[in-house]
Amino acid sequence: MHIGKVSLLKKVKVIYNPSSGRQVIQRRIDEICKILLDNGYIVGKFATKEKNDAMQEAIRCCKEDWDIIVACGGDGTVNEVATGIIIGGRKIPVAILAAGTVNDFANYMGLPKGSKEFCDMIMDENTIDVDLGKWEDKYFVNVAAGGFLTNVAHQVPTESKNALGRMAYYLEGLKEIPKQMFNGINVKISSEEYTSEEEIFLFLVSNSSSIGGFKMLAPKAQVEDGLLDCIIIRKSEIQDIVSIFINILTGEHVNHPNVEYFKTRKITIESNEKVQVDIDGEYGGTLPATFEVVPRSFKIFC
Ligand SMILES: Nc1ncnc2c1ncn2[C@@H]1O[C@H](COP(=O)(O)OP(=O)(O)OP(=O)(O)O)[C@@H](O)[C@H]1O
Structure with a gap:
């Protein structure tokens, strides 16, 4: 890990999602x-x-003289702040306070959640430059995904998340399993490392190893x-799907013959289906x- 120091940082903008x-x-x-x-x-x-x-707001912070952004919410809020910083064109360091339902990225990074520890992290001024994923004008800090159950996250209403937290995702997932269990998607995958035309169940293009609350889904992932x-x-x-999903807990699923796992800089996925x-x-x-990596484009406190 390459850890840098930021000096004389004084103006902090706290961007938070009160609904997360x-x-x-x-x-x-x-x-x-x-x-x-x-x-x-x-502040x-x-x-x-x-x-x-x-x-x-992150774009505005880049134009004005803010030195630090605190991004407080779930992965969606962190995503928006990272995107704003890229568009704004000034690499303001970001302190991520996990307050969402799942917070895959913050959990993967092991970022502090307690107020004192969080402020100590900012005052210690240790930062790291992490990769972002890019798809046309969209960026992702954690994952781009399609296929089985990947629509669950954006389908769960905010009210259910507020009332039930993570349980809301599990319930929505359970509801969707019978509908989606037998749906394959015919895709064409093109990358330097892997090319195919096949019927798949799911694809994930990930920056960190933690996806949907499963810490080992991309077991060898590193954000830098x-x-x-x-x-x-x-x-x-x-029976294969069940075996793959059970092994997701330990990261062993990537060794299953029906699972392809590789690293790439750029991958294109096409389909005739919606x-x-x-x-x-x-x-x-x-x-x-077409998903591609933008290496070390996002500076975060760690
Ligand atoms: N005040 C608000 N009320 C309702 N929705 C909001 C508000 N502010 C932002 N949003 C929506 O919330 C999305 C981001 O949610 P966020 O990821 O921060 O929380 P979450 O969904 O609870 O957490 P997670 O992604 O970890 O499950 C934004 O993209 C935006 O659409």
């Missing part, structure tokens, strides 16, 4: 702002109201290797898609 996770973040944000103010930082707060607010980890699960008999693509838990569009 189970809406317990307001008090934590107040605590964090107080600690930062007590330590000489200038501004911005609450998002709807899609793209976090992105627009300049590569995206691809997992293709072919259409399989039910296949939705999920980007960091939000709806991103439909295939065809």
Whole structure:
């Protein structure tokens, strides 16, 4: 890991999604702002109201003289802040406070959640430059996915997430299993490392190893290797699918003959069918898609 130092950082903009996770973040944000103010930082707060607010605010931060952004929400909020910083064109370091329902990226990075530990992380000024994934003008910090159950994340209503947290995803997933269990997708996959035309069940193009709350889904993924980890699960008999899904818990699923696992800089996936693509838990569009890595383009505190 290459850890850098940032010096004389003083103006902090806290961008938070008040609807993310189970809406317990307001008090934590107040605590964090107080600690930062007590330590000489200038603090501004911005609450998002709807899609793209976090992105627009991050773009504004790049144009103004903000030194640090605190991104508080789930993977979707972190995604918007990262996208805004890329568009804004100034690599402002970001401190990620996980407050969403799943928070795959923050969990993978092992980022602190307690107010004091979180502020210590900012004041220690250790940062790391991580990769982002890109699809046309869209970016992802964690994962782009299509196929079996990948639509669940963007289908669960905010009210259910607030009431049930992660359980909302499990319930939606259970509802969808019988509908999707036998749906294969015919795709054409093109990359330097793997090319095929086949019927698949699911594809994942990932930056970190943690996807949908499963910590080992892309077991060899590293966020600073300049590569995206691809997992293709072919259409399989039910007993194979069960075996693959059981082994996801340990990362052994990638050794199953119906699973293809490789790293790449760029991959194109096409289909004649209408296949939705999920980007960091939000709806991103439909295939065809070319995903590529933008190495070390996002600076975060760690
Ligand atoms: N005030 C708001 N009320 C409702 N929805 C909002 C608000 N602000 C932002 N959003 C929506 O929430 C999305 C991001 O959600 P986020 O990922 O932060 O939380 P989550 O879905 O609870 O967490 P996770 O992605 O970890 O499951 C944004 O893309 C936007 O569409």
